[in-house]
Amino acid sequence: MKIASAALLAATVAAGVAHAAEPPAFKPVRSDEDYGYLKNVQDREGLDPLRYIPLGGEAYLSLGGEARLRVDAIDSPRFGLDGEQPDTFALGRLLLSGDLHLTPALRVYGELGLHRDIGKRDAPAAIDRDDVDAQVLFVDIAPAAGWRVRLGRQELQLNSTQRFIAVRESPNIRQSFDGLRVTRAIGALKLDAFYLQPVALSPGAFDDTRSRSQRFYGLYASTRLSPRQTLDVYALGLERDRVRFGTVTGDERRASLGARLAGTAGAFDYDTEGMVQGGRFAGRKIRAFAASASGGYTLDRPWKPRLGLRLDLGSGDKDPTDGTLGTFNPLFPKGAYFNETTLFSWGNLVSVRPSLGVTPRKGVSLEASYTTHRRWTGADAIYIQPLAPLAPAGSDRAKAVGGAAQLDGTWQVNRNLKLQAQLVHQEAGPAIRALGGKPVNLAVLFTQVRF
Numbered sequence: 104m105k106i107a108s109a110a111l112l113a114a115t116v117a118a119g120v121a122h123a124a125e126p127p128a129f130k131p132v133r134s135d136e137d138y139g140y141l142k143n144v145q146d147r148e149g150l151d152p153l154r155y156i157p158l159g160g161e162a163y164l165s166l167g168g169e170a171r172l173r174v175d176a177i178d179s180p181r182f183g184l185d186g187e188q189p190d191t192f193a194l195g196r197l198l199l200s201g202d203l204h205l206t207p208a209l210r211v212y213g214e215l216g217l218h219r220d221i222g223k224r225d226a227p228a229a230i231d232r233d234d235v236d237a238q239v240l241f242v243d244i245a246p247a248a249g250w251r252v253r254l255g256r257q258e259l260q261l262n263s264t265q266r267f268i269a270v271r272e273s274p275n276i277r278q279s280f281d282g283l284r285v286t287r288a289i290g291a292l293k294l295d296a297f298y299l300q301p302v303a304l305s306p307g308a309f310d311d312t313r314s315r316s317q318r319f320y321g322l323y324a325s326t327r328l329s330p331r332q333t334l335d336v337y338a339l340g341l342e343r344d345r346v347r348f349g350t351v352t353g354d355e356r357r358a359s360l361g362a363r364l365a366g367t368a369g370a371f372d373y374d375t376e377g378m379v380q381g382g383r384f385a386g387r388k389i390r391a392f393a394a395s396a397s398g399g400y401t402l403d404r405p406w407k408p409r410l411g412l413r414l415d416l417g418s419g420d421k422d423p424t425d426g427t428l429g430t431f432n433p434l435f436p437k438g439a440y441f442n443e444t445t446l447f448s449w450g451n452l453v454s455v456r457p458s459l460g461v462t463p464r465k466g467v468s469l470e471a472s473y474t475t476h477r478r479w480t481g482a483d484a485i486y487i488q489p490l491a492p493l494a495p496a497g498s499d500r501a502k503a504v505g506g507a508a509q510l511d512g513t514w515q516v517n518r519n520l521k522l523q524a525q526l527v528h529q530e531a532g533p534a535i536r537a538l539g540g541k542p543v544n545l546a547v548l549f550t551q552v553r554f
Contacts, residue, residue, distance in 0.1 A: 126138070126141075126151070126154065126518070128518065129518070129553050131260055131265075131270060131272065132258050132260050132270060133167060133169075133198075133200055133214070133553075134200075134202070134212045134214070134239060134241075134257070134258070136165075136167070136202075138154040138155050138165045138202075139155070139163065139204065141154060141155035142155065142157070142163070150554055153165075153166045153167070153554070154166070154167070161204070161206055161207060162203075162204060162205050162206070163204050164201060164202065164203050164204075165200075165201070165202040165204075166199075166200070166201055166202075167199075167200045167202070167553070167554060168197070168198055168199040168200060168553070168554055169196065169197070169198040169551065169552065169553045169554075170195075170196070170197050170198075170551075170552045171195070171196040171197075171549065171550065171551040171552070172193060172194075172195050172196075172549070172550045172551075173193065173194040173195075173196075173275065173547065173548070173549050174191075174192075174193045174547070174548045175190070175191065175192055175193075175194070175443075175545070175546070175547050176190075176191040176545070176546045176547075177189065177190055177191075177444075177543065177544070177545045177546075178543065178544045178545075179540075179541050179542065179543045179544070180225075180543075181446070181487070181493065181540075182446070182493070182529075182531060182535050182538070182540030182541060182542075182543055183539075183540055183541045183543075184493070184494065184538060184539060184540050188224060190223065190224040190225070191222070192220060192221060192222045192223035192224070193220070193221040193222060194218070194219070194220055194221070194231060194274075194275040195218065195219045195220075195221060195275075196216065196217075196218050196275055196276075197216070197217045197218075198214055198215070198216050198217075198238060199214070199215050200212070200213065200214040200215075200239070201213050201214075207245065208244065208245040208246070209242075209243070209244060209245075210242070210243040211241075211242055211243075212239060212240070212241055212243070213237065213239060213240045214237070214238045214239035214240070215235055215236070215237060215238065216233065216235070216236055216237075216238035216276070216277075217233070217234065217235050218231065218232055218233045218275050218276050219232060220232050220275070227306075229276075229304045230271070230274045230275055230276045230304065231274075231275050231276070232275075232306055233276055233304055233305075233306055233311070234306065234307055234308035234309075235308045235309065236308060236309055236310070236311045237256055237309065237311070238256075238276075238277065238279055239256055239257060239258060239279060240255050240256045241253050241254060241255030241256055241257045242254050242255055249287060249288045249289060250285075250286070250287055251285070251286040251287075251288075252283070252284075252285050253283070253284045253285075253286070254282075254283050255281065256279050256280070256281050256302065257279065257280055257281075257282075257284065257299075258270045258277060258278065258279055258280070259278075259280055259284075259297070259299065259435075261295065261323050261325070261335070261337070262325065262335055262363060262365075263365075264363075264365075264374060264376070264437075265436075265437040265440075266376060266395060266433070266436060266437060266440060266449075267359075267361075267378065267393075267433050267434045267435070267436055267449075268434060268435050269435055269436055269437035269438070271435070271437075271438055272437075272439075273437075273438045273439035273443060274438050276304060278301065278302075278435055279301075279302040279311075280299035280300060280301055280302060280313075280319065281299065281300050281302060281312075281313035282297065282298050282299035282300055282313075283297065283298050283299070284296070284297040284299070285297070291326050291327040292324065292325070292326045293324070293325045293326070294322070294323070294324050295322070295323040295324075296321070296322050296323075297319075297320060297321060297323075298318070298319075298320040299318075299319045299320065300313040300314050300315070300317055300318055300319065301313070301314045301317050301319065301435070302314070303315075316343060316344040316345065317341070317342065317343050317344070318340075318341070318342040319339070319340070319341050319342075319434070319435070320339070320340045321337060321338055321339035321340055321359075322337060322338050322339075323335065323336075323337040323339075324336050324337065328366075329366070331366045331367045331368070332364070332365070332366030332367075333363075333364070333365050333366060334362070334363070334364050335361075335362065335363040335364075336361070336362045336363075337359075337360070337361050337362070338358070338359070338360050339358070339359040339360075339361070339434065340356075340357070340358050340359075341355070341357045341359070341432065341434055342354075342355070342356050342357075343355040343357075346384075348384060348385075348420070348428055348430055349420070349423050349483075349484070349492075349495070349496060350423075350495070351384075351385050351387075351423075352385065353384055353385025353386065354384070354385065355382070355383075355384045355385075355389075355432075356382045356383050356384070357380055357381075357382040357384070357389055357432055358380065358381050358382050359378050359379070359380045359434065360378065360379050360380075361376065361377060361378035361379070362376070362377060363375065363376040363377075364376075370400055370401050370402070370403065371398060371399070371400055372398065372399050372401070373396075373397065373398040373399075374395075374396075374397045374398075375394075375395065375396045375397070376394070376395045377392070377393070377394045377395075378392065378393045378394075378431075379391070379392045380392065380431065380432065384428045386426075387426050387427055387428050388426065388427045388428070389427070389428045390427050390428070390429055391417075391418045391428070391429055391430060391431040391432065392416075392417075392418050392431060393415075393416060393417045393418065393431045393433065393449055394414075394415075394416045395413070395414065395415045395416070396413070396414050397411065397412065397413035397414070398411070398412060398413075399411035399412070399458075399460075406461040406462055406463050407461065407462045408459065408460070408461050409458075409459070409460040409461070410457075410458075410459060411456075411457065411458040411459070411460065411472075412455075412456070412457050412458070413454075413455070413456040413458075414454070414455055414456075415441075415449070415452065415453075415454040415455075415456075416452065416453055416454075416479070417431040417433065417448075417449035417450055417451060417452040417479065418430065418431045418450075418451070418479055419431075419450065419451025419452075419478060419479040419480040419482070419483035420451070420480070420482065420483045421480045421482050421483070422482060423482070423496075429480075429483070430450045430451060430483060430486075430490075431449055431450050431451070432450065432490055433448060433449035433450065433489065433490060435489070436448065436449060436488070436489055438488050438489070441454065441474060441476075441507075442474070442507055442509055442525065442527050442529075442545075443525050443527065443545060443547045444507075444527055444529055444543055444545050445487055445488040446487050446488075446493075446529060446543065447476055447486070447487065447488070447504075448486040448487055448488050448489055448490050448491075449486075449490075450483070450484075450486035450490050451478050451479045451480060451483040451484065451485070451486055452476065452477075452478070452479060452486070453475075453476075453477040453478070453479055453502075454474055454475065454476050454477075455474070455475045456472055456473070456474040456475075457472065457473060458470055458471065458472035458473075459471050459472070466514060466515035466516070467512075467513070467514050467515075468511075468512070468513045469510075469511070469512050470509075470510070470511045470512075471509070471510055471511075472508075472509045472511075473506055473507070473508050473509070474506060474507045474509065475506045476503075476504040476505060476506065476507065476532070477502045477503055477504060477532075478501075478502040478504060478534060479502075480502075481499070481500030481501060481502050481534075482496060482500065483496050484496040485504055485534060485535070493538070494538050497537070497538075499533075499534065499537035499538075501532070501533035501534040501537055502534060503532035503533050503534055504532045504534045504535055505529060505530035505531050505532030505534075505535055505542075506529075506530050506532075507527055507528065507529045507530065508527070508528045509525065509526065509527050509528075510525065510526045511523075511524070511525050512524045512525075518553075519552055519553055519554055520550075520551070520552050521549070521550075521551045521552075521553075522548075522549065522550055522551075523547075523548070523549040523551070524546075524547065524548050524549070525545070525546070525547045526545070526546050527543070527544070527545040527546075528542065528543075528544050529542060529543040529544075529545070530542055531543075
């Protein structure tokens, strides 16, 4: 309950500074924030004295943090398969960060994390519980204007949708990597090159280490084609040792090429992305792909109604005996991209999602949606997050997994305090009923305080 108490204390602090001068909004990756502008602010208000602590010369220190409490109530985890029982539990996260700018060209950033599960029926998952550990710890060096070299433990966000490379915000423990990242900014063009290994979580204190069985590297380029349109292109490599697809276990060496185009045109918004994958797995060729196309139209009416539609495709393996693996690997995906049940991943998936969203007032948003889920091929499994088979692919070739009716609500109370809720009714389609599964109902509430 210590994290819950910390969340309440932080909420009290947030309420107390609501009327202070508002700095820029918090960013999804906190290490991307820069409070150097406060050097020229004479009358610092609220928590500004923590955001900018002068150390002499050009050096300064910024302190920050987060307390988050997530409460889940679910009646049939994993569709009730394997005797899963209803459960109500909480997940607590406490993060404290320090950002030390020694010179304009040298910076050290660190973030400590403490994570707990509260009242969970089953044993905690690896991403539920961890004692005090380094969530982030890196050194930034800027050898010349427009260049940045980052070495150490870091989070990786390369675009706002985070479809295939995410910070894993929704689960309790965010995704970190150990390694090297070099960034070059030239006007509207940003180039990233990186060689990273995901952090392997252990439940003790200061015992998280880099995964020695995985390597992730690539080149990512992003540019603004116009004030309202961006284009990303990328080439990524993922190496995993001793992984399993179907009944085969072996080493995976997967290369991914992709592109993303996003923007707005008047009242329309759109976001499209496609990826093709090749490589080798256990002596078999990899030939896989994924595609996403989403768009929306916002009406010029009270509450700004937005009508949205999204299509997501991820290939599956049509024939396990043909020497080719067709199952798409989503790399390090956003866990709540489909919804908070984590019952769906990109592998072997066809998904269509119409939605209606409204904004009753500033900081408040509501959305209702219905998402259909089908298998790309009945010969491959149903995959849950991030890419784990719900059950081995069997003789039943039914493709309809079942639709999900969903309600989402977000209230940004002030800069520091955010409340979110989601209600999901996931149907059990023929493919789930063939496994003995049943419908799932989920309610999730987030209380998040940042400073």
